[in-house]
Amino acid sequence: VVDKKRRGEGLGRKLMDLTEEHARNMGSHTMYLCTKDKQDFYQHLGYKYCDPVNTLAAQMLETCDCPMIGCDDTSSQGKTSCST
Secondary structure, X not given: OOOHHHOOOOHHHHHHHHHHHHHHHOOOOOOOEEOOOOHHHHHHOOOXXXXXXXXXXXXXXXXXXXXXXXXXXXXXXXXXXXXX
16 A cells, blocks of 8 residues: 555556566466455556456455456556466
8 A cells, every 4th residue: 555645656556566576476477456446546557357256375255345356358558467
């Protein structure tokens, strides 16, 4: 979370870039996010909305009341919506 006073400085984008890089370095090929109010921010970064995902490795359940962002579509920036 970026403090409201620091928003607009590119810190959220940098944080997500580092998060995606770390996930790739750890062998991850897909990233799903859960948010209740920041869908626009993640969509701006190239993520796409998808139905909730339930995996054994995640602590997120299908019954979560928040929408998921992250799928395998390609954004207009040529970046997949998941870390690949």
